Amino acid sequence: MRKRERPDLFLLLALAVVLAVGLLTLYSASRALESGSIFTRQLIWVGLGLGAMGAGYSLSGRMVDEMSTFAWAAVCLLLVLVIPLGSGPAGRWIVLGPVGIQPSELAKAVLILIVAKRLVEMRRRRTRSRELGVLLFALPLVALTWMQPDLGTAAFMCLLTLAMFMWAGFGPEWLFLLLSPLLAALSSMHVLLWAGFTLLLVVVLVRRKLGFGRWLLFLGGNTAIAAATPMIWNLLKPYQQQRLITFINPAADPQGAGWNIIQSQVAIGSGGVTGQGFLHGAQKGLAFLPARHTDFVFSVWAEETGLLGCLLLLAAYWVLIWRLVVTARRSVSPFSSLMVAGIAAFFMLHLFVNVGMALGLMPVTGLPLPLVSYGGSSMVTSLFLLGLALRAGVSWRVI
């Protein structure tokens, strides 16, 4: 065992920049909202998050490995509880005294841990036929999140799982099979879509030379999902249907999503190269965006600091993810490597989906920009994951 190295300084520097940007933006947004408590609370969340990061940093890979099953079970329980107990605007919060926990945020972190753990298990047994064991753990998280319904987060979790499978060496056809339940559900919208999907599924199944059991599972399971989706759809309340429609086609929502996207683009565009100036943007273009301190926080920053500020934030984020990928690549422990790769994918996908949404490139999903958006669950989860990654980077020679 070698002497402990210092944590990754690049990563810490990038983290400091991103956190600073986030707090500045929220300060500005809270001023415009005339709700200083948002900024104060976010300061508390950052403090709590840094504590969580310290806690994550203090955990060895083995401890995380062993904890992950319990964490998974606990989060599954929360996800079940949020369905009857949920509060907040979309019913996604569990309120415990003064704080509200958003279980779907925790679910993303737990998904990384459990998928990493199960993939390592699978690898240890030297077989790829155990990929279903991985899905067995991932699916409840995705499905329960879907049922909230938080389709954006559920889809995000699918992509995250996919990224981790890719890191584990799975090729495109496997990735297709992994995604097949989601694709099956989506394909049920139109009979031609469904036919195309099923044809593709059969081709992949033939090419992978899978046994009868797998054939039955993939084909039968996906057909069942495709058949059940319309029935479940009809059981949903109109506002839930509306939310799903909006996710798939934002333009179908006349009042909400499409409008937010336009507003966001106006705000970003009006920032120009140098921005409207700190504290000056939020009075203008973005003053009318309800989610400006959460989902569209990037737009506030872009409006006030312009292209230059965006470059700073993107550079910091880029360094953060780059250092995570490097850490994942250098990790000798399969679990740490997979976990950190998952964490890298976590930040990367969030960045693309959230900023892409603000820029009008992605559908509106309500995914936050980690470390920047307002919200305790996201902040604490993100910093805890970074703590784990920092530890993995330090102790990559130590198993």
Place this chain on the structure above:
Amino acid sequence: MRTESFSRSGWPWKTYMAVLILGVAVILARLVYLQVIRGDYYARLAERNHMRVIERPAPRGVILDREGRVLADSRTVFMVSVVPAEFDSADVRLLGRLLHMDPAGVEAEVQRASMRSSYIPCAISTGLTVAEVAGLADNIHRLGGVILDAVPQRRYPMGRALCHLLGHVGPSQEGGMGGRIVGRAGLEAVFDTHLQGTPGYRREIVDAYGRVVEEFGDPGDKLAVPGDSLRLAVDASLQQLAVDRLEVSGRPGAMVVLDWRTGDALCLASWPTFPPNRLSSGITEAGWDSLAGSAEKPMLSRAWAASYPPASTFKLVTAAYLLERGLMGPDYLPDPCYGTYRLGGTEFGCWTSHGRLDVVDALAYSCNVFFYQAVQLGSVDGLAEFAGSMGLGRRVTQVLREERVGLVPDAADLDRMYGSDGWGRGNLLNLGVGQGELLVTPLQMAALAGRIAGGGSMPPVRVILSADTAISRPHVPAAGLSDSTMQVLVAGMRRAVTYSDGTLHRAMGDLPWAVYGKTGTAEVPGEPHSWTIGFLREPRPLAFAVVVENAGSGGAAAAEVAAGVLRRYLAADGFPAGGGS
């Protein structure tokens, strides 16, 4: 346990880095597009995210009649306005469908609104039905720059009866269709500042596309302060009776009734009328054109804004002038009337052969030949000066817009018209019987009747009971008729009713009150106008004047209108038609 890197093959991490670089590159490209290439455009759009101030029009003040009956108040209606700069012309079809309007019509309204201002909301439709309001409310979030609002709208419960007196409201001239609602005619216009009130406003935040993001509650809003009320001297029931009776006569005309003890204008009726409620709720251009262009001129108040030759009613003035100035004694007896009077080579007609008459009977029978002879005792200038002192040729009130002063020509006027040797004694003869160049309004003639009733003077005519201090009453010279003159005039006017062949006997002979009157038949191209003026002392001090256009000779039409209205009005007022005089 064997360590094994997952990234041994290299492609997973390369894929990660490729996705990272590609993703950030796409984001950067998009940022450059939005912030650098389109930056100015979005900056302009962002500026338009602004606070919109929407005026809350104040309800106009209530107008009451002398009994407190409501003549004009406000009701709440729904109005759609458009802020042209925020309105997407692609929404024209949706808006048209929701408002049951032709899309082209909506477009035209928006176009007109944008000529005024691109940023000020402009009304495009008022008085929406419940279904239209509901449909619009459901879709308002799609319609940028469209505002649905509840606004007060002027209402005239009495409808047409008082339309000329009250006038109507409409968008201010400079504003076009969406302009501020102001009084456009009648007392609504004259007392506009009094009735107007103070508009309030509400503020709301709109986005770059004109959609409401949030509304300010209090204290961002300011409530409108309703306008002050106005109380008129008019008696709405009498006015209604008069308009209805004029309508029965079927000819354009007017009836004015004054209380000659107080000067209160109890009735200022004119027919035909216009629908003031329709005008106030936003009339179409075609509807306006058909009203304004109608041959019967329904927008014209014949009670004060039209002038007519007074005809024989003016004989009262001629007689009073000659008696008062001592040019003629009460016992003056000229040559008998054989139906015509010759002056030089010209023949002046009378409507029948009256024989020898004194001035009282000449008034009662309205004999032209008597006055042709008598007026030659005076002069054009003397007659004009005296008629002026009786209130003719000048305004009666200050508050009635477009009130005509009429014309009582003196020698200088006739010189101007015909040249100094272009007129002569014949003109004096015509003026003496109320023809020629003379022009008077029914309001002036009612005031004249009231003046005779009051012994030569009458308090100034009063249209407004409240808020009257603001309006200075015109100075009315007191004529001060002598008792002997009064006796002649009153007797002549009474005998016109009581004589079985008096001019008013047929129409008014059976009225249970002592009515004093004088008829007139104004020679004009076509059928002559019919005049009746007169007064009562009991049961109420009323002076009246009625004119019915082109009603034919004999003066019967106007007399019947006057008699019919008085009979029903006084009966309804508790003075039974069977009561003695």
